[in-house]
Amino acid sequence: MAEQAVAAGAQIAQTVQDAARAAGFDLAGVAPIGRFPELGRLPEWLADGHAGEMRYLEARNPTGELKRSAVEVAFPWARSVVVCAINYNSARPYSTDMRDPERGWIARYAWTREDYHKTVLRKLKQVETRLREEVRGCRTLAYVDTGPIVERVYAKYAGVGWIGKNTCIINEQVGSWLFLGVIVTSAELEPSLPAPDRCGTCTACIEACPTGALTEPYRMDATRCISYLTIEKRGSLPTEMRAAIGQHVFGCDICQDVCPWNREAPRATEAAFEPRPELVNPALAWVAELDEEAFANTFRGSPVRRARRSGLRRNAVTAMGNSGRREFLTQLERLCEDPDPVVAEHARWAVAKLRQ
Secondary structure, eight states: OHHHHHHHHHHHHHHHHHHHHHHTOSEEEEEEOSOOHHHHTHHHHHHTTTTTTOGGGGOBOTTSOBGGGOHHHHOTTOOEEEEEEEEOOOSSOOGGGOOOTTBOEEOGGGGOSSOHHHHHHHHHHHHHHHHHHHSTTOOEEEESSOSSOOHHHHHHHTTSOEEOTTSSEEBTTTBSOEEEEEEEESSOOOOOOOOOOOOTTOOHHHHHOTTOOEEETTEEOGGGOHHIIIIIOOSOOOHHHHHHHTTEEEOOOHHHHTOGGGTTOOOOOOGGGSOOGGGSSOBHHHHHTOOHHHHHHHTTTOGGGGGHHHHHHHHHHHHHHHSOOGGGHHHHHHHTTOSSHHHHHHHHHHHHHHHO
16 A cells, blocks of 8 residues: 555656646656755754844744744645746846946846746646646645745755755756745655755855855855845845945846856746846936836836835945946935935935045
């Protein structure tokens, strides 16, 4: 009976992976549940303050355990985790190739024509439906960045890729430009083999990070990460970090841009991930002046909305200060009196920096 159960679990796991490919995913696998060592370091990471203002990472179950410490802490009925990944790379240049100081950088994942959460979840629901057809009565929950799950850890144990020194999932064929989706299920599925680490002695990502967010291999201080600072951080940016933010107005791709495994990364085939031209290297002067209507219209359905209009303008003003372009001074001097006190404060900083 045990052998039959294992065989059935393996067959269903293969069926689910086939369904993932049919739905348009590039990679898929099954992770077991368990107390993985990567998640065992989460309490220390949180205690060290590396999560910054991202309090949702500290969510606990009724007994006080961190939900993200193991999937079964949040979902006691879970027996397997299906992980699907889809490539979002495009033919556009990397941030490390950008040379125009009058333009800002929006992270590659946010260029898409539809919010990736919707695109990936729609595909994930197809896989979830197939799983429920195969295992009648099984319980499932599908998430795309919205559940109490550290997706990259389960992606590793599902064989999707290894966790790189930049803490991103990397696949040796596809690279690291990947959106992840997970299905937590009560079905007992045969787990995939974990992906071996192929970073070797390379430290390109650590050396390239301008803010020193990668304090050591495989460990990130989110409070120093440009993505955190330009998206999650509310209010004023730390003064000592502003110059290192450079031209970034939403997110950062540097640690992926320099990764050798992305040199031959294929282009995405999903039409919804085609870049919107207006989101690739937008003019800083324009972003700094966005009013509510322009912000809503330009970023409707975009992850950029997470930074909010105030944060995006704050970031643009900071980038103007880093540009070295004294042509921005007239606009920045006017923005020193902006009704948004955060924008006004950063404009004053930018003016002082350019006058130096």
